[in-house]
Amino acid sequence: xxxxxxxxxxxxxxxxxxxxxxxxxxxxxxxxxxxxxxxxxxxxxxxxxxxxxxxxxxxxxxxxxxxxxxxxxxxxxxxxxxxxxxxxxxxxxxxxxxxxxxxxxxxxxxxxxxxxxxxxxxxxxxxxxxxxxxxxxxxxxxxxxxxxxxxxxxxxxxxxxxxxxxxxxxxxxxxxxxxxxxxxxxxxxxxxxxxxxxxxxxxxxxxxxxxxxxxxxxxxxxxxxxxxxxxxxxxxxxxxxxxxxxxxxxxxxxxxxxxxxxxxxxxxxxxxxxxxxxxxxxxxxxxxxxxxxxxxxxxxxxxxxxxxxxxxxxxxxxxxxxxxxxxxxxxxxxxxxxxxxxxxxxxxxxxxxxxxxxxxxxxxxxxxxxxxxxxxxxxxxxxxxxxxxxxxxxxxxxxxxxxxxxxxxxxxxxxxxxxxxxxxxxxxxxxxxxxxxxxxxxxxxxxxxxxxxxxxxxxxxxxxxxxxxxxxxxxxxxxxxxxxxxxxxxxxxxxxxxxxxxxxxxxxxxxxxxxxxxxxxxxxxxxxxxx
Ligand SMILES: [Zn+2]
Numbered sequence: 284x285x286x287x288x289x290x291x292x293x294x295x296x297x298x299x300x301x302x303x304x305x306x307x308x309x310x311x312x313x314x315x316x317x318x319x320x321x322x323x324x325x326x327x328x329x330x331x332x333x334x335x336x337x338x339x340x341x342x343x344x345x346x347x348x349x350x351x352x353x354x355x356x357x358x359x360x361x362x363x364x365x366x367x368x369x370x371x372x373x374x375x376x377x378x379x380x381x382x383x384x385x386x387x388x389x390x391x392x393x394x395x396x397x398x399x400x401x402x403x404x405x406x407x408x409x410x411x412x413x414x415x416x417x418x419x420x421x422x423x424x425x426x427x428x429x430x431x432x433x434x435x436x437x438x439x440x441x442x443x444x445x446x447x448x449x450x451x452x453x454x455x456x457x458x459x460x461x462x463x464x465x466x467x468x469x470x471x472x473x474x475x476x477x478x479x480x481x482x483x484x485x486x487x488x489x490x491x492x493x494x495x496x497x498x499x500x501x502x503x504x505x506x507x508x509x510x511x512x513x514x515x516x517x518x519x520x521x522x523x524x525x526x527x528x529x530x531x532x533x534x535x536x537x538x539x540x541x542x543x544x545x546x547x548x549x550x551x552x553x554x555x556x557x558x559x560x561x562x563x564x565x566x567x568x569x570x571x572x573x574x575x576x577x578x579x580x581x582x583x584x585x586x587x588x589x590x591x592x593x594x595x596x597x598x599x600x601x602x603x604x605x606x607x608x609x610x611x612x613x614x615x616x617x618x619x620x621x622x623x624x625x626x627x628x629x630x631x632x633x634x635x636x637x638x639x640x641x642x643x644x645x646x647x648x649x650x651x652x653x654x655x656x657x658x659x660x661x662x663x664x665x666x667x668x669x670x671x672x673x674x675x676x677x678x679x680x681x682x683x684x685x686x687x688x689x690x691x692x693x694x695x696x697x698x699x700x701x702x703x704x705x706x707x708x709x710x711x712x713x714x715x716x717x718x719x720x721x722x723x724x725x726x727x728x729x730x731x732x733x734x735x736x737x738x739x740x741x742x743x744x745x746x747x748x749x750x751x752x753x754x755x756x757x758x759x760x761x762x763x764x765x766x767x768x769x770x771x772x773x774x775x776x777x778x779x780x781x782x783x784x785x786x787x788x789x790x791x792x793x794x795x796x797x798x799x800x801x802x803x804x805x806x807x808x809x810x811x812x813x814x
Contacts, residue, residue: 284455284747286462286487290314290324291714292740293757295493295654296345298714300464301327304453305432310337311449311464311489315348315379317626319656321717323758325741330782331356336429339364339418340466341446342371342530348379350417351410356775357782359417363429365437366420367445367578370570371530373415378529378563380404380411382629403772423447423480441469441479442690443531444571444578448482453746460746463707465490467714468692468700470499474535475571475593477580479692481703487746488707492697492715492737493652495723499693500686506539510548512648512683517552517617521644521680526632526659528625529564531690532651534571534594536621538583541596558611560602560622560631568594612638625651627658637671645680650688655716694726702731708749712737 290299290312297316302309308329316324327334331353339362340346350362350372364372387404394402421427426436432454437447446469451462463485471478516523527533540557547553559565571578572594575587586593602608608631611620620639622632636658639645653659661669663684668677692700701710710733712724720737727735738744741755783805790798 284453284458284460284745285752286489286711286744286746287325287328288711288713288738288742288744288755289327289740290316291345291491292322292324292738292742293715293717293720294321295652295714295716297324297349298340298346299324299327299349300489300713302451302453302462304451305430305455307335307430307433308333309429309433310334310353312340312346312466313337313349313353314346315344317345317628317657318654318660320760321655322740323760325755326777330785331358332782333785334358335360337362337417338429338435338449338451338464339368339372340440340449340464341365341443342368342375343443343467343528344375344379346467347372347376350414351376351380351406352775354414354417355406355410356779359413361419362414362417363419363421363427363435365423365445365447367570367574368447369418369420369445370574371443371445371567372418374563374566374570375530376411376415377408380406380408384408386629405772426450438482439477439480440466441471441473441477442467443469444476444534444574448479450482450485455747458747460486462486462746463488463490463704465700467491467493467690468697470689470692471696473580473690474538474688475580475583476578479696479700481700483703483705485704485707487744488701488704488710490697490701490710490712490714491691492712492720492723493691494689494693494719495697495712495715495726496719497693498695499689505685505688506542506546507548509539509685510543512646512685513543513555513619514549516644516646516681517549517555519644520617521642521646522617522639523619523646523648524632524635524639524680525619525621525648525650526625526627526636527564527621527623528651529561529623530567532625532688533559533561533564533621533623534568535688536650537568537594537596537599540599540619541593544596544598552617554598555617555619556598556600556614557596557619557621558600558602558614560608560611560620560635562603564621564623565601565603608634611635625659626653627662633658633671636669637674637676639680640669640671641677641679643679643681647680647682649682649684652689652691694723697723698726698731701727701733708734709744710735711744 285303287301290297298312298314383404390402434452436450440446449464727733739755743752
């Protein structure tokens with residue numbers, strides 16, 4: 284039995300852990316890295332085609348975003364997750380493929396003009412559709428047998444609609460170990476969705492630590508604080524631009540805005556329009572509405588019982604087509620624009636920033652986590668100007684952050700979550716920035732007397748013998764994002780090599796005619812590329 288830590292080790296994005304149980308190869312999450320990459324990740328120690336199963340905690344791209352790449356590399360096994368995550372991934376992975384293809388064609392137009400090499404998208408729509416076809420839905424709390432020696436159960440993590448912690452009962456011979464992956468742990472009293480459920484026992488816990496060094500401010504009334512930002516901006520003649528994650532945060536904002544409208548909290552502009560400018564957010568909102576009975580918390584359900592849809596209100600305008608999106612810029616009313624992506628790295632929000640960032644009457648309101656190295660993080664940290672579509676844009680608008688709404692538990696929430704698990708043998712801490720992790724590991728060791736450890740990518744652990752087999756050292760990289768993407772394309776090539784090696788090994792015993800043909804074909808490829 285083996286656990287190998289691959290991604291989100293001393294980092295916040297790119298979640299991925301590799302397991303070997305009873306000869307089966309299993310990945311838990313395969314997420315995309317977002318923002319600046321700090322450490323080189325170890326490669327998954329086999330070709331994608333040799334992975335038997337994937338278990339997925341939730342739909343966020345930093346947990347699911349590389350599944351199409353895995354499919355493109357030859358993985359055609361099952362991806363098990365909750366039923367709502369299947370619905371959300373079906374739209375999010377398509378959206379991610381669309382972004383990859385769109386960025387590639389945009390870069391290629393520039394590259395062509397400069398006579399540079401063409402840019403290859405990380406994966407295509409076909410790869411995304413392929414990965415989606417492998418998703419297998421489960422209900423929360425339903426224990427099922429994944430394969431011989433491996434039983435699995437998904438528990439509500441209260442972080443996003445459909446999000447789960449994963450319990451794994453792993454048996455080899457007469458030895459069974461229970462592994463628990465926390466996934467992203469939700470915040471208590473998050474709007475709309477239920478609080479995280481707790482787990483009582485585990486031998487080994489692999490847990491997130493995003494906010495492991497801080498306590499969330501809890502404003503008495505989030506709705507009032509939000510309304511104040513809107514009122515101040517409208518009073519000086521501006522609009523409020525909100526970069527927001529299309530899935531999760533956007534629906535929470537709609538939930539609050541409906542209450543602001545209902546309680547008539549904005550003076551002089553009661554009919555202000557709210558533009559939801561994100562096809563993904565629009566589709567995600569309808570998935571939320573379809574799953575209200577199984578996923579909403581008591582407060583949200585009480586609206587539903589009164590016949591109120593808590594996610595919609597008059598003056599909410601949905602922009603689906605690019606024309607509808609562009610038309611927002613010509614609407615001269617004071618307004619709210621909610622658009623993705625949440626860290627301003629891609630999508631329509633970049634256009635809205637270009638149009639609004641340089642005007643001092645506007646407010647850019649951040650409502651979510653901004654990873655290191657993203658455009659959102661530079662704005663929050665006070666950049667005077669930023670680059671958008673190759674153009675320098677001055678930052679004159681007011682930049683604000685609305686604290687107190689977070690999809691992640693703070694240090695108290697994480698502590699409560701881990702405290703429910705009786706005497707785990709070890710706790711592996713992942714999914715946090717370096718300094719945060721150090722702080723959280725020390726807290727687990729000193730205050731909770733747990734055997735806690737933050738592994739670097741490549742670290743291997745044997746749950747049967749309770750031994751760390753390989754203790755990996757950090758491999759820092761300071762490349763920019765484009766560099767790391769090019770790197771990923773090279774990694775695809777390396778994965779193809781692994782696949783070829785496996786194919787050759789398995790070819791022993793085939794007819795001499797087949798072997799000779801394969802040899803000729805490989806030599807032809809080498810001849811072509813060595814020229
Ligand atoms: Zn998440």
